[in-house]
Amino acid sequence: MAMAADDIARMIKERFPDAEIRIEDLAGDGNHYAATIVSEAFRGKTRVQQHQMVYDALKGNMGGALHALALKTTAP
């Protein structure tokens, strides 16, 4: 199972419309990605909370269809 980078970006964008999103396909296999997400929504949140918000936006795909997504989240 795998997910396209565009699908990941779209799901994140739906949840965080203001977000600047950069997604890299680390291994070129559609299975190991790194995402950098900058959104006002992350301000004042802990890293755990920020990543939980992203996982929530991915609606259960993380750990399932999406094996590896290295996350870096910050507020602008």
Added chain:
Amino acid sequence: MSAQDVQDWIGKTVAGNEVVLFMKGTKAMPQCGFSMQVTQILSHLGVDFKDVNVLDDMGVREGIKAYSNWPTIPQLYIKGEFVGGCDIVREMFQAGELQELLSAKGVAHNQQTLPA
């Protein structure tokens, strides 16, 4: 074990050990690159930790995700608190925040930082 028994067991394990890493494989032989990275960071800092190999028990493997509302493994707990997965632990280590957290929680460790 029922799902509730698993949650109870996880709660006791997290409460009964200063530092616990739920991981794929063991600290002697990690079975996944992400678990290995966290193991290396903790070893580098000289932190004594309990390793729980989620590959040994499907109930624990799924249960730990529900316990923390976190979909991936590894998961690091310090003094009962969920600290994060591989990305967060690495970011905290690089920023020196993991060392600060260990000090603040009174967990023995050395003061190593990243080699220049």
